[in-house]
Amino acid sequence: MRRALLVLPLLLPLAGCLTTPADGSSKIQTTSEAKRENIQGAMAAPLRDVNVLRTKIPPVLLEAMADPYKRPSANTCAGITAAVRPLDGALGADLDEPAVDEDDVMERGQKTALGAMASLSSSVIPFRGWIRQLSGAERHDSLVQAAILAGAVRRAYLKGLGESKGCSPPATPSHMLTGSPVPSQGLRPRYPVR
Numbered sequence: 001m002r003r004a005l006l007v008l009p010l011l012l013p014l015a016g017c018l019t020t021p022a023d024g025s026s027k028i029q030t031t032s033e034a035k036r037e038n039i040q041g042a043m044a045a046p047l048r049d050v051n052v053l054r055t056k057i058p059p060v061l062l063e064a065m066a067d068p069y070k071r072p073s074a075n076t077c078a079g080i081t082a083a084v085r086p087l088d089g090a091l092g093a094d095l096d097e098p099a100v101d102e103d104d105v106m107e108r109g110q111k112t113a114l115g116a117m118a119s120l121s122s123s124v125i126p127f128r129g130w131i132r133q134l135s136g137a138e139r140h141d142s143l144v145q146a147a148i149l150a151g152a153v154r155r156a157y158l159k160g161l162g163e164s165k166g167c168s169p170p171a172t173p174s175h176m177l178t179g180s181p182v183p184s185q186g187l188r189p190r191y192p193v194r
Contacts, residue, residue: 087154
């Protein structure tokens with residue numbers, strides 16, 4: 001217990017710089033994404049558990065939480081595009097854009113190692129689940145998840161409006177993935193079978 005109290009003051013200087021992603025983007029991150037992003041995020045996991053370090057929710061997502069189906073002020077293609085772009089910045093790429101395959105073996109290994117380090121640094125907190133509940137960290141994580149969901153619904157609604165008006169992307173889905181094969185859910189063996 002004494003060691004836990006000695007480690008937390010060493011992590012406090014990290015608190016000011018970890019509320020946004022390390023790459024400087026405005027994309028919102030969940031707690032699990034933040035602690036797997038880099039070494040500072042992994043070491044700051046206990047600060048997230050005691051609610052000292054919190055993810056900042058962008059104002060565009062807070063507005064989406066208030067009313068995801070609010071009509072845009074300018075109900076034109078330009079107005080819809082102006083409403084979709086901040087959501088793209090806060091949420092990242094939409095489902096209608098082709099995914100960039102970034103999960104190579106090295107990156108997956110790095111994320112696994114950082115996740116293990118975050119679990120180790122969080123283990124210094126006894127009764128971690130209760131501490132997260134009592135400190136409000138769990139409630140804040142739920143709020144972040146709700147904001148991400150509301151932002152995704154808002155973006156889909158706006159793109160649907162853009163589609164009905166005949167707008168071009170990003171005010172409408174890009175349809176770049178049209179004709180892509182549908183993913184199969186069938187289980188296939190990972191080794192040769194006779």
